[in-house]
Amino acid sequence: AMNADFNRMTGQDPTRAQFAAYSENVTGAAATSTIEQFRATEGVDVVIGSVEAYASKPGVYAEDDIPPTTSLTIGTCETLRELARIGACEDGDTFVAHPENDKD
Structure with missing residues (x-):
C-alpha cells in the first residue's frame, strides 16, 4: 500500500x-x-543529465509584478538532442527552442 504513495503514472x-x-x-x-555516478551505476544503459536555471x-519592478523570466x-x-530539435552542435553552442505548438 505504501508503494502507491511513491509511484505515479x-x-x-x-x-x-x-x-x-x-x-x-x-x-x-x-x-x-551526480550524472557521472548515475552513468557508472550497474544496469544503467543511458543517462540524460542536464542543469536547469532561470534568468x-x-x-x-512593482512589488506585485513578476519580472520577465526564462x-x-x-x-x-x-x-540537448534528446530534449530539443537541434542541428549541428559543438561545446559552447547555444540554442533557442520553443515548445512545438508555441507561436511566440
Whole structure:
C-alpha cells in the first residue's frame, strides 16, 4: 500500500526513461558528479543529465509584478538532442527552442 504513495503514472514512454531525479541549489561540479555516478551505476544503459536555471530581466519592478523570466537548460550536445530539435552542435553552442505548438 505504501508503494502507491511513491509511484505515479507520468504518461511518459517507459522504454525511453524509467527514472528521473531532481536536485535544487547544486553547483555545476555537483551536478556533473551526480550524472557521472548515475552513468557508472550497474544496469544503467543511458543517462540524460542536464542543469536547469532561470534568468530574470534586471530592473525595478512593482512589488506585485513578476519580472520577465526564462529558463535555461545546460547539457552536452547529446543531451540537448534528446530534449530539443537541434542541428549541428559543438561545446559552447547555444540554442533557442520553443515548445512545438508555441507561436511566440
